[in-house]
Amino acid sequence: MIVTPSPEVLIHQLFGALLLPPLNYLLLALCGIGLRRWYRRLGLSLLLMALLLGYLLSIPRTAMWLNGYLERYPVVDVTRLRDYQAIVVLGGGKKPAPEYGQNEPSADTLTRLRYAVRLSRLSGKPLLVTGGAPLGGEAEGLVMARMLAEDYGIKPRWVETRSNTTLQNASYSAALLRASGVRRIVLVSQGWHLARAVPFFREAGLQVLPAPTGWVRYEDGGLLWYVPSGRAMQECHAALRELVGQGFYALQGKGRH
Template identity: 25%
Template sequence: MFLFFSKLLPLFVYPLGLACILLVVALFTVWKRPRFTAVCVGLALVLLLLGGNGWIATGVVRSLENQYVPEGDLPKAEAIVVLGGGIRPQLPPRPWVEVTEAGDRPIYAARLYRQGKAPLVILSGGRIEWQGSGPPESADMAQLVEAMGVPVSAILQDPISLNTYENAVNVKKILTERGIKQVLLVTSATHMPRAMQIFSKQGINAIAAPTDFLTSQAEQQAAQATTQWRILSIIPEAENLAQLTRALKEYIGIFIYRLRGWL
């Protein structure tokens, strides 16, 4: 039940969800309280304008992504831990497992393995029931990394974790059983701050190996140097709104996890 409400309630705090609530309230008050209605509509418009603004979205995203940018080459470790969240199962009409934006995670982990950074790849992620049937996400990721050259003998799975806290708890059990002391932690750059805090709380010595960066300093500097980008960034876009929502999800997650004592 906690998992369901942890996914549901933040939807009403994100810019789009909160704007929709304000518009629904405005719909029911338009005849009796027109001034209040105007305020609700105005606030909804401000939320969408600010939420879709390129400057704001990029700034909030970078506040997360810049926290664990590796300095130089990553060191070697005893295992590579990959957190799920970017794989769609092989269900018709999909010919094979498919990756989403966060699908860079297993791809990057396979690259690190082929570079000799660690002899094991631990894939952590189950499958939430209401998100469809199919095998656990760890099994789908295993197919992907195996196709990229990681042998089956080097792959371990945690197929039951449904959130980042469970990722850390279940991975800790695997590490303890194997006597593994240090790992490279692979997840999306926006998700890395929360993941690192949770893994640290579990006593896991993890080195951040972020991927799936939504922004880059070079691209941002080049864009900001052009007048066209400055003008276009003011106009709200759905992509900016999605990126801001993704960043806000992490800040809300950090807040909730801290309340539960998981951080």
């Protein structure tokens, strides 16, 4: 099935692609190739820079360094859960799953849902899942709610399905929560995502306890941290995307709390 993203999301995707790997260093390499004919040293320098950038953005050491900057909130103290009224889980994508015959949460979303279920069971607090369909098709909130019901036997109290961005996650979720008299929430997402999400929810008028999950860590070490891998490339991409997103909203004066 062909789906169509919203214009806002399409613009974000296209603009982000120019600034993020692999297109950023591929464009740098193309510039180097193009300039070598007239400016040999400059062209060669750009090519070498592109190769170095491509290497650095594919190794675990860089992935941990970039995400370490974003993972600013500590592991949540579960004894504090009693002081909050609800647990909010941010959508992180969905994917077609032929083996299930339906859409399923992405790996990031599954990580968030699993941790949210753990916190809910420890505290007895109700869940809110939030996520629209930024790329079209079924809303992430519906996919998340279905997975919680089928795999954990939990029905979220609130399901938000209109949001296409993290900023909208905060705005639409806050409206649902305020209608139920909820002002204090536990917010679940990856640590690198909470750096951007927490200020949005606070600006929406909620008291927020960050509950990060999905930390970027590697068990091995030494030379292996400098060997390129697909996982490290993805984690570098995610961190850089968050930094670009923070910059975009900072220019609009949002997300500073």
